[in-house]
Amino acid sequence: MSMGNEKSENIKVLVVDDHTLFAEGTVSLLSSETNLEIVGIANDGNQCLTLLRSKTPDIILLDISLPDCSGINLIDDIKSINPKVKIIMLTGLNPKGYLTKSLQKDVHGFLLKECNKKEMIEAVFFVAQGKEYFSKGLAPFLKFAFVGSNGDKQALISQPIDIGELLSSREKEIMDLIVKGFNNQEISSTLDITIRTVKYHTSNILFKLSVKSRSKAVAVWTEMSMNEVERH
Template sequence: MTEPARAIRVLLADDETMIRHGVRLILRHADGIEVVAEAPDGRQAVESAAAHRPDVVLLDIRMPVCDGLAAIAPLLALDPAPRVVMLTTFGDDDNVVRALRAGAAGFLLKDEGPQELISAVRAAAAGDAVLSPGVTGAVISRMLRAGGAQDADGGRADERIARLTGREREVLAMLGEGLSNQDIAARLGIGIGTVKTHVGAILDKTGSTSRVQAALLAHRTGLAS
């Protein structure tokens, strides 16, 4: 008999009790997701993550004692490292950019709906970037302005795009939209495994170290807008 899949373990860190309560209630009713710990600040989030080994940490940016930005590095230094998704409010683009550069897997607006929250947790656990559509455009624009014309490997963006096949360009454009592997698979009518293969090839051929970097490349070259 096939063993049931292990539930995605989530740690929730937010200094607002009502936010934690609301998120916990939403995730409690989601299949395959378990909230294993909560924390009111970044320092306790790191301590709880070390003790409970979550797969995903939902991390508020603005918290007392130790804010979410300061907690990213010690969370990612854990073994195994959790996927860190920032909880943010509209207009906090500068801090979101800092979080992404520090290694966060993405960001989610606090006023997103229950299904968006559940999908974000599942996407992060699956290795996808979590890019809340409500602020993705503004965040990408800020990162592009800060990044300059050259890419991380010193090559021009259009030269890196030239290495991709036509289907890989299609997938890259969808990464720029913030779509998950599941969403891309549904739009293209292909399997999730095939999407993962394309994403791996895109990261390898373009020298991108993450889906967020690939999304930036898509916007820089006009594949996504």
């Protein structure tokens, strides 16, 4: 593979954060990875939009709190300029109240600023592959993020319910394997069921947990499991 091809495959990242030390530290951290390329640092929303008109990042690390606007309110403007860009929200604040709004804007990840180097790099690569990433430190807040007003099923997530009654025994088996990172083929082989059956049960699991992706299902299931342990 030629150097030119390697360059074209780099994941381009734009950092949007008004805290200079954090932004520069993030750039230094990500620049140490050979497959990542930093295309710019923006200190506020206006700089972000200006850079977007001349750069084409694959991923934006977006601080939730900017001096001239809310990072959440900036998402629509970002998408209007570059609809394909993936956004990872950054927050050093208590994320309660921000998570719901961010998820409604269809962001691809959410990181607490105190996350370690390994987790930030992992998040960028996950999102670049079309997956979603939610910081491990978010578990205490996730129950607030997935509460909706569209019916009882979503409201269940915020309540200390018995998770044993929510999913069937087979669904729980599959959910436990999803949490471990198993794909459909691996789940099929492990449980000796067809891939079609795996997909059917997974669809039911997502519906019962009121989420649209496996990563969000893992986040909700982990939070519910933690609540269950605390209650007992």
